[in-house]
Structure formats: structure tokens, C-alpha cells
Amino acid sequence: MSRKRKGGCLGVVFKLFVLLVLVAAAAAFWLWQRYDGFADAPMSGIENGEALVVASGDTVPAVVRKLREAGVVEGDSLEWRALARQLGAAGRLQVGEYELKPGMTPRELLEMVRDGRIVQRRFTIVEGWNIRELRAALKRVAELxxxxxxxxxxxxxxxxxxxxxxxxxxxxxxxxxxxxGDSDLDVLRRAHEAMAKALDAAWARRSKDSVLKTPDEMLVLASIVEKETGVSAERPQIAGLFERRLRIGMRLQTDPTVIYGLGAAYDGNIRKRDLTTDTPYNTYTRPGLPPTPIAMPGVDALNAVANPAPGDHLYFVAVGDGSGRHLFARTLAEHEANVRAYLQNYRKARQAESQ
Incomplete structure (x- = not known):
């Protein structure tokens, strides 16, 4: 073979090689553009309120299948796996529920699942609820x-x-x-632990001359204070009033304990026969504190009982104007005058409502 022919063959081979390199580079560039566009392009098919649940053992292909079921069509399995490897998410998918938002990208989703930014739901225990109300509220939470x-x-x-x-x-x-995946019992365990800590802290801060003998007695009295007023500023006054009654042996005579003792029989009205019918919770017929709390007291009520306001008031009655505030009295005569004022304010409020 002549040198001329040999040189010509080598030239053809070189040109083919260069062509193949250019084709490969173009293909790689096209694939990269497609991949890059996939990673940062908003996903379609997602509506507000949708969620992705990653279960134990789920892989990237399993997550992709769940996204398909949710209506996401972007990307093939190869692109999702490549993106997961790039982000360090492959093999690090955190179990839990994740919020899918319209407009989010595959990159944002995989970073969220990699970092375990799961949906945090919330349940509120309301001050003054009793155990029946708490259990009924928990029962209504479908996600628990x-x-x-x-x-x-x-x-x-x-x-x-x-x-x-x-x-x-x-x-x-x-x-x-x-x-x-959490249960109602999980929430109750946390709430019980929180109450135990709050009660311990209040007991440690209690007034040195407190009439209360145990933390349990503090919890009982705090529950009564919680039910007697929703006005935070009044709680120390009412706590002090009840402490004085306990100290001198005067009955607490508080309607919320009677209502608690009635249980399901309470129809929204408390009658004279209810005040005179003896139950373990009737503080009109029995001295001292009732046997258990009557509600869930908040931290403010606990602190009020730990450090009640000083004074010499022994009686109180609602103002009757719908404000939730109370009138306080030192003597029975003052109290009876306040009761008359309450009845007058109550009638005025009812007349205004009917007009």
C-alpha cells in the first residue's frame, strides 16, 4: 500500500473519530440540558393539600411511582435517580409525610425528603377542658x-x-x-409530661405560707381557679380568696365543682337542688377541696395558686355585663350588694340582646 493511500485512510478514520466525539458531545449536552431543565422545572399535576408519604424501605423508584399516582408526569426514572445521586438523597430518604406544593421542582422535593422536612401538624388542648372534652377532641383528629x-x-x-x-x-x-403515624396516646404522653413539669415548677415557687399540703392539692385548686375566670388578671385574686377560705375552714362554695359532679346530667343550668344534693364534688355540702381536679388548668392558673394575691376578700360574683370580670367583697353584706348589682346588670344585658 502506498504511503498516499495509507495517509488517506488515517485521515478518514480521524474525521470519523472527530465526528463521533462531536455527536457524543452534542448528545451529552442535550441530555444535560434536558436533565437540568427537569431538575429545576415546576412539576405539573400538584394541587394544594396533596402530600407524599415516604414509607420505611421506599427507594427513589418507589417515590417516583407515588408521584405518578399524585399526577406528576415530569422525568423518567433515570433522571430521578441521577438527581437523587447528585443531591445525596439516594439511600437517605427520610420516612414521613411531605407537603406537595404547586410549582415545586424535583430538586426541591428531593432535598425536602433528604432533609426530613416532614409535615408538622398541631393539636391544642384548651385551658379548662375536662378529660371528656379532651378525649372527644382527640377522637376528631383523623390524622392521629x-x-x-x-x-x-x-x-x-x-x-x-x-x-x-x-x-x-x-x-x-x-x-x-x-x-x-403518631397516635392520640403519643400526644397524651407529651401533655402529661408537660403538666408534671409545670406542676413541679409551680410547687417549687409556691408561697411559703401556702395552705396547700401537696402538689396534687395545688393542681386541684388551680383547676377550680381556671374554671372560675377567664380573666388572667383575676386569677391571683381568686386563688387568694380560696386560700383564705381553706385556711379558716370556710367551704369553697364554687359552682364549677358542683357542675363537674353532675357530669353528663348538667344541662347548662345549675339549680338550687344541685347545690344541696351531696356529691364528692359539691363544695357547698363538703368542706375542703374536691377529691380530684375538675379541669385542665393552664400555667397562669398554676402560677396564681403558687403565688396568690394578698387581701381579705372572701366572696366574689360575676359583674354580669358579659366581660367575665368579677366583683369582690370582704363581708357577706358587701357580697349581697354585689349579687344585686350582678342581677341588675344581667337583666340589662339580656334585654339588650332581645332588642
Missing amino acids: EQESAGLDDAALMKAIGHAGQHPEGRFLPETYAYTR
């Missing part, structure tokens, strides 16, 4: 596993690790975060 269904109060307390303890007043009114 209902593990307490069928348990009576005693079995419930045993299930959360406090067998033999009465449940009333034992759960601190606060807002608690929970995630998918």
Missing part, C-alpha cells in the same frame, strides 16, 4: 392513630404509663406538634 378507642379512663392512664392516677387535670393545655 386512635389507640385509645375502647379504653376507659383507667386503662388509658395505664397505657401512657401512669396506672392508678386519675386523668383529670393531668394534661397541660398547650399546642402540641405531631406527625403522621
